[in-house]
Amino acid sequence: MLVGEGDKTTMQIVITGGAGFLGARLARTLLKRGELSLAGAPLRAISRITLVDRAAPPADLAADPRISAALGDLNEQLASPDASLWTGADAIFHLAAAVSGECEADFDLGMRSNFAATHALLEKARTVGTRPLLVFASSLAVFGDSPEQPLPPVIEDHTLPTPQTSYGIQKFIGEQLMADYTRKGFVRGRSVRLMTVSVRPGRPNGAASGFFSGMIREPLAGIRAACPVPDETPVAIASPARTVEGILRAAQASDAEWGPRTALNLPSLSTTVGEMAAALERVAGKAATDLLDRTPDPAIQRIVKTWPGRIETVRANRLGLSADASFEAVIRDYVRENPDAVKLVIAA
Amino acid sequence: MLVGEGDKTTMQIVITGGAGFLGARLARTLLKRGELSLAGAPLRAISRITLVDRAAPPADLAADPRISAALGDLNEQLASPDASLWTGADAIFHLAAAVSGECEADFDLGMRSNFAATHALLEKARTVGTRPLLVFASSLAVFGDSPEQPLPPVIEDHTLPTPQTSYGIQKFIGEQLMADYTRKGFVRGRSVRLMTVSVRPGRPNGAASGFFSGMIREPLAGIRAACPVPDETPVAIASPARTVEGILRAAQASDAEWGPRTALNLPSLSTTVGEMAAALERVAGKAATDLLDRTPDPAIQRIVKTWPGRIETVRANRLGLSADASFEAVIRDYVRENPDAVKLVIAA
Known part of the structure; x- marks a missing residue:
């Protein structure tokens, strides 16, 4: 049960990276549904979605009265003593990240945007004390093949990640933090490993x-x-639609359905x-x-x-998720x- | 090849947690040998071993002219702009840690002493720029059995760690940081997972x-x-002697012998x-x-x-290590x- 869940009839959601392609698509999907069930609890109407991003939300989202934008750098927002952005959040979707190519070219950027920001977000959620449901977008990049440690031909749910990029390491560390902050009862965390998303619309990024x-x-x-x-x-590969579906399923699954705190490989x-x-x-x-x-x-x-x-996703399939x-x-x-x-x- | 290795005939070593039971035993072993080969390079005489610890070194160590003590809190020492403690280090053995029971009782203590300190140590080594050989003492506590995710009956070198304690999570994150700082060429890192050490002499600790x-x-x-x-x-179980042997082997093995950047399960x-x-x-x-x-x-x-x-250690055995x-x-x-x-x- 969420803290205070019985008293609340509406729901507030925060999406970090909310003006990005996936964040905006997730927000549109949530607005269209109008309601959400968190971790198997009854459906509640979505009263507010806050998009945390350096960029302003796309016009269609900005026009919806349920959308509010928190413009700025995530690390700075998390370092601020003003926690009002986070206090009312029933669910947080943590999608903000520096992408793989950027992190390989600029180590400090990745450590700041992925490693430090994810830790700071978990600390913020812990401090706020409301035990929000927190979905963390990890990545298939946690799996890395190398001559010294070849990957098995087929990745399974329990395959050991051996990341070969800074991005992959940072995402894998984020998963570990998520698992322990969840075990300690500070958040209700679910980590999903996104596959390569294609076809992304819009402009190229640094991935x-x-x-x-x-x-x-x-x-x-x-x-x-x-x-x-x-x-x-x-x-x-996973399409944008399948990817958002996986992210949402992570928020909706009951603890029993979700199972272990290990990150979930989404279908591909x-x-x-x-x-x-x-x-x-x-x-x-x-x-x-x-x-x-x-x-x-x-x-x-x-x-x-x-x-x-090649990734075999028994656990995700059991949650009703499937590949394109x-x-x-x-x-x-x-x-x-x-x-x-x-x-x-x-x-x- | 170590940077500047050809010019140096002696070697400086730093041991964090150097006044503790394992650190002191490691120091004694090194002093007795008098020389060490790092990563397959020729033997060099050990000119100095610096023991970083909140506690003073045991008397026998303090009496050796090759020993110097850096008394104080590791996090504070790493935060200090004075890097002289680290600049000359050819090898760093990072044994300092808050132990399992402490970290479970005091989450912030573990995050500071294990998570933050290991990250700060890697950053310090990176900043100093001498690419030291860095041995990190991880732990079998990265493996955790739970009803949601039972461990296999026998742990193998490639078994996925699913830590069930904050200590285990923090050690596993340390391994990941070690792997990436090594891949990036900032340090030459080797992580070894220590088994339960018995019989430890002296006083009980919080483990x-x-x-x-x-x-x-x-x-x-x-x-x-x-x-x-x-x-x-x-x-x-591993005896103190076998444990120190494993830590030293990690420093001595050539890159080819050592193999992947994944942490090594020591024999037990x-x-x-x-x-x-x-x-x-x-x-x-x-x-x-x-x-x-x-x-x-x-x-x-x-x-x-x-x-x-039960842990099967094919990789450690190949390095010539065996159980008691x-x-x-x-x-x-x-x-x-x-x-x-x-x-x-x-x-x-």
Whole structure:
């Protein structure tokens, strides 16, 4: 039972990184539903969603009276003695992060934005004392293949993460903090490992995995795009819709359904860069794949090749979560959802 | 190759927790050898060992001209802008820690002494820029059994740690930081997971595992001792000698011998509390075991029962490390090394 849950009929939600692509999509999904069940408790109407981000919320979100924006740097907001941002929060979705490529290029940035911020957020939630439900977006990047310690061919729920990037280490440490702050009763934490999300709309970011979206999104818009790794590169993909579904399921599952405090691997579609390009060609023709620039990028290859391509998600499947049916279907979803960003489509 | 290694003929060593039982034993072993090979490099004479600790070094160590003491709180020493303590260090053994029982009772103490101090030490080593060899004493407490996530019957080198104590979480996070600071080239880190050390001489500490030593040490001295868990409780034991041997091997192994950056499970003798008591009786008679107070202690049981009893250490064995032959032999070693602390012995 949440503290004071019986007295409350409405719910307040905080999303860190709330103006980002996933945060905004999560907020839209929550607004559309209008209510949420936390950890198996009865549904409650969502009265407020606070988007914590350096960037302002997208216009459609800003226009909703239930949305409020807390503009600024997350670490600074957490360091502030004013805890009003957090005191009323029934649920916190912690999506804010520096991404993989950035963290590899700037170690201190990653330690600040991922390691220190996640710790500070947990301390803040502990200090506030309301024991919020806290969903932490970890990443498949906790799994890293290396010559000294090869990954098994198939990742399972109990596979030992051996991160090969600073981003992966920082996310894995965040999972450990989440587990102990939960065990101690300071928060009700659930960590979910997001897969490579594709197709992300909008602009490229600094993630090493960014091209997995760019190589679809840009050609669909008639723009050249980098595809800097070989065709046979394996990848574990989830669409934006499946990803948000996994994040929400983590908030909704009862403690018994959720099970251990270990992070949950979300389902993914196992595919390859070559198969993704083939799916793009089926949707948008050779004109689209002709726009792919196959110049190798060693820095990106070095990161991406450490990530696993095949992940068996028994635990997530038991929670009712499943992978996308095919990457072609994922592209068609993107085309349907982003009509203004698509120029090249040959078949419906 | 260590930075500047070719120019140096002597070696400076820092031991955090250097006045503690393991730190002092490690220092004595190093002084007796007089020289050390780091990571497969040629032997060099040990010119100085600095013991960082809140407590003063034992008299025998303080009398050695190669020993210097840095008295004080580790976190404060690391926060000091004066880095002279660390600048010349070729090797750092990071043994300082708050122990399991303390960390479970005082969350903030553990986060400060284990989580924050290990991070600060790595940052200090990074800032100093000499890329020291850094051995971190982790613990078998990273493995934790729970109803939601039972441990496998035998722990292997690649078993996923799911710590069930704050101490275990903090040690596991330390391992992750060590791995990434090493990968980035800031230090040459090696993490070793110490097993339950028994028989520790001296006074009891706040470790939940303390009774594994006390139940032998005190009866041998003719004093009553708590044995607060059932006979069948499994335990993975290593003697002080084997433990120091493992810590030193971590410093000596070449990168190729050491292998992955994952922490190394040190070898252990799988035994039970009942077998330990039986060994005590063989060494010191029924007069000794009659001194055992078998009153259960739920707080200690709760922690101890989450730890694994059987650990298969293929990787450590490949490094030439092995477990103690029997617990009776471990007790007889203790009797031989601590004649002044032993009153009850029936057979040699």
